[in-house]
Amino acid sequence: MPVKIIEVDHLHFSYNSIPVLEDVSFCVEAGSFVGLVGPNGSGKTTLVKLILGLATCRRGAIRLFGQEISDFRLWAKVGYLPQSLSALNPYFPSTVREIVGLGLLSGKRFPRTVSHPDKRVIDGVLDLLGIASIGDTRVGELSGGQQQRVLIARAMVNKPALLILDEPTAALDPEARDSFFGILKDLQETKNTSIILVTHDIGSIGKYADHLLWIDRKLLFYGGFDEFCKSDRMTRLFGADSQHIICHRH
């Protein structure tokens, strides 16, 4: 029986009495690669924040790895890339290695320190993402694409069982984006990592994700990508020509 990594059950969320999410229910199984898509303001980032316990839901339930989110403590199993790259302080005194090392803290007990063997792990992930040469560079001196890769490395360094990435490819060039998607696909296939990737780029995500979670305040579609491509719903959402654009892998 497949292991359930995320269970969202009749979730409702409002901000200042304005409904943001209404009656959203779905379940992500181990090893799934889910593309979370929807228009601006559809509640994608809010859903991610609720799943990670960064916002509190008052109606409905969320379970991570079988535990209620309010009781969840196994943060070493979760890797997260926030959306807010623009919030990064360019004057922050920190090297790439130091920032990536922060991703290892979730697996540590008090007092959390980055040990010598950890440095090899950090170098490994920097190498994987092609940023080993900038390990000692101050993050503020990097381009947007390089900073994005540093934050991706921070999310991946702990080898999490669940990776949640909020618009990770926004600052990447097409070559870096394809390489990054390839790394994710490899993690999914070799390590059985579950991935939730928030994106507007439904064309690219279709090449890699096996599930599609479409929300616009309500859950519009959740299922296999192949199933979505064959469904009438896709035509209703994107128009008659969408089959070729979105489902080009098929």
Added chain:
Amino acid sequence: MELLEYLQYGFIQRALICGSFIALLCSTLGVILVLRRFSLIGDGLAHVTFGTVALGLFFRIYPLYVSIPLVMLCSLGILKLTQRARLYGDAAIGVVSSFGIAGGVLLASVAGGFNVDLFSYLFGNILAIGQGEMVISVVLSIVVLTVILLFFNDIFSMTFDEEFARVSGIGTERLNTTLVLLTAVTVVLSMNVVGIMLISALLILPAVTALQLARGFKDAMLISACAALASVVGGVFISLAMNLPTGATIVMTNFLLFLTAFAFRVARQRSHAAKS
């Protein structure tokens, strides 16, 4: 008199020991506060300290004993105002600090003036620090520095990206509370070194000096600590040699170090640009 001869005097020894511990404390906390864009909390809490000193003098209780708990309480007030009253940090600091100053002025007025010179608290007198004050300052400084060291990486993670720190299992709410309480203790202890009016300089200047030069977070802490120590030791000796007020001299030394670091960074940037 040669500068080293000053060291044989107890009041100079106490000034240097106490000043050095406070310098370490302010410089490490300062880096965190500046990077979290919360550096004016030092100024706000200093104003609150003015009110609590007046309260201590009014009830004839040693001001340090009144100030530490009350300023800690007000620091929590600033935090709660930021979280609950939908106020930005600077507005919350403004609310609490004006309350502190107004309270102090009212108490001084009701008391018809104090026997102790309130002016000495405003501008500090590091050379008048007694044995008891030195012991309290050193012990509390060690406690605060130990907490910072134990939670160093948690604080680093939270300072860089609070959301990510929460998803790493770091109790950011508790850590934020701890940090503002530590800041409150630091502000009260710094009162004797540079005075209420100049406390924020001791928190901000070494930190911004370090930010001109440091590549990493640990480097920033170390450079900030060195700059603060140099300015306290240098400031004490310069003030003795030139017969200047010690607190103000410490702050001016800090400012000169900042200008030097700034000039060094600009020169380094120009040299890199010329090479490339």
